[in-house]
Amino acid sequence: MLLPHATLAEPQHFSLAEKLIFLALIVASIAAFWRRFGAVLDKILKSKKDPGFRLFPIGRRVWDFFREVMCQARVIRQRPLPGLAHAFVFWAFCAFALVTLNHCATGFGGAFLDPAGLFGRFYSWLAAAFALACAIGIFGLFVRRFLVRPRWLGEDLSWESGLIALLIFVLMVTYLAAFFVTDTAPAARVLWWIHSLTLLAFLPVIPHTKHLHLVLSPFTIFLSRGGFSAIPSLAGDEDFGLVAGKDLTQIVSLQTYSCVECGRCSEHCPATNTGKLLNPKEIVLGLRGYLNEFGPASEESLIGKYVAQEAVFQCTTCGSCEFQCPVGIEHVPILVGLRRGAVNTGAWDDDHGGKLFLALERGSNALGLGAAERDKFIQRQELPIFDGSQEYCLWLGCMGGYDPQGREIIADFARVMSYLGTSFGVLRKEKCTGDPVRRLGNDLVFQQLAESNLETLQQNKVKKIVSICPHCVRTIQTDWKEFGTPPEIEHHSEFLARHLDKLGVSPVPRLEPGKEKIVYHDPCYLGRYRNIYDEPRRVAALAGDLVEAPRHRERSFCCGAGGGLAFLGEEKGERVSHARAAELAATGATTVAAACPFCNTMFRDALAATGDGAPQLLDIAQIAARGLPRGQPVKMNESL
């Protein structure tokens, strides 16, 4: 049986000719690397500087780097098995940095690690352990890509990936094999040369393939804007978003060149999954193609040859792509940036979109109804008017103020608040938060709405807001910051979960006692955008036993309404809401619990279309209200 030696075998003497050949190969390899890499770097550096970029506070960046790069947290969390295989390849690369330096130094007679010395021996064995894990890992990844072939990796087999896997495998095997020979054996020299040649072949392959991410993605993650779907402020009088190459910032360019083409972003994309034109990966690669052809200073429109306008306006801004991307690409700001470019310059022409913009330029709500409709609803429901003395301002939002189903949610939530003895009031005047126009890229109308609302809130001395709509919550708390200081705001799920002990007092009436199964749908703007997953589930559980849909929590599948799409009319192909409703109904649940009035309208028809025995649809506020004690009507107007 062949047993490894205690030490790694490295040839000790190299002839002058060998040294010269090695040197020439190194120079050639680096030159071939730089020819492409230099060009890429040049495009990134010549891109526009990110106006709002700040390196500090650096703690967050260091932490992101540690978690996402060093620990490969997202890579593993989102795909445990292949993720771990990838992580071992990565860790082996890190361990091999020193080994490779020493390997090259050996070729010039300057080895600094003594394989027989204490540290040298320890380190070479440590590297060997990683090499073994890496070889197994890369073999596994090879099998997955070429034999298992998951759907999201696309139809075409990538010869590049095969080549890279082979090179890495040879590197590891030649390293490990050196434990089985002695320094002086000719085999040691042969192994050394194979290892060297593989290494020198590997280097130029990196920038010519998607393995460019080896070099770029650590920077991409370290330099990312941070936050989730952080839409940058426009800077100066000539910034209208992503119109042409000259508007691509360094961070965007860096991101486009970092894409590994892994397809994770498309896997849960509601647009890609329902046969729309949009595929977030193609958007990133489209921008890369644009940069390759036109470069970062170009005046050529971004929307055109490489990026289709139709695709850009199919995004629901659900953020699933951004959440999944292992190299930290921020798709939503890119997509919203492209929309801004098209809308802020008037290039986007769409009947529904135009109507929405005009409705919000003049009116107060995205539904295009008269503000008097909201007043009538407030009077009918006898909702108290906020006068500064109450604890909460209950924000109605467009759906809560104008949509029949949204109004039912408000009415029930108000009943719950009154029952709990929490004082609240609604504003006499309220405008749309601007969520749909923000996500559709209309900065002019968004600014008008944000400023007008901020002024109203300030005049009314509002300190705390509660809202039934995750889109309102996000827009008020995060997006309005560009124009002022919004009051504290929370989503009603957070409020309800805090008061749960006082809510389950009488049993919630169930369809079938003891048999009610509830499936909770995570709204994108509550889950991925706000990180709230457990609170609404605890409220929903008042009405029965919770079951989970196959895609839930961070991986929840969008209802199709976000990004202003609720207002853009009929979609092409399969409806996103129908796809999701079918998934929810298939859990066998008797009730679908929602926590967003937009999800609610989307599912209203979609659930009915799933056929007989479709589950009923309730907001968590409606579930909570059903458990209030009967018999004692809760009056809204009484001062509490």
Place this chain on the structure above:
Amino acid sequence: MKIIVAIKQVPERDAQVRIDPVGKWIEELDVQFALNESDAYALEEALQLKEKHGGEVIVISAGPERAGQVIREALAKGADRGIHIEADDLGSRDALGVARLLAAAIQPENPDLVLAGLQSEDLGLGQTGVILAELLGFPHSSLILHVDVTAKGLKVKRELEEGWFQSIELPLPAVLAIQSGGNKLRYATLMGIKRAKTKEVRRASAGELGADASPVVILEGISLPQKQRSTQILPGSPKEASAALVEKLRFEARVL
């Protein structure tokens, strides 16, 4: 083609209005103002004519300081320059008085075409455009949905009652009063607003224009409509009740 569009700032459509203490106008402090709807269509028509045939679009508005807002909006949507007739006394001027102001400011510009909205959302008189044409000595036509430029002048499509349309030709220069709904309005853009900052707005005071302010129509007072709710329960079987309902809808409410 040099086109002038008369635009008016009116209270926002769903504004809750209150009558002022004198009883002749509304409390302006309560309400937000916006561009009159048919004027938005007049502007859109002008911009589309310019896109097709070249030329210049000038917007003109008479009103207090706040009227500058609708001029800026129009510039943002693509008008080339603006004229603001600064006047705080529009309440006491009748349609003739306003038209005199507009005519005095428009005359020196020698326009090929003047567009007005059909009627304003606040007063609803529908006269300003027509009187303006008389004062300028131009031919006019109102209720216009579509404008084509021909070799001899204009060919326009007018809206009549009950889905009828009329097509007429008239020479230039002319005044047209534009009906809402003929075109798809463009939305305002950030780029438009930024570009508008550099466009010229000429201010002219009513005094400078020297237009006669004495009204021929005196406004006596305004009042809010009285709300009255009278619910009737129609008795009888469903069949009888629905027959009675149809009867009432047809002859009392006249909606059928």
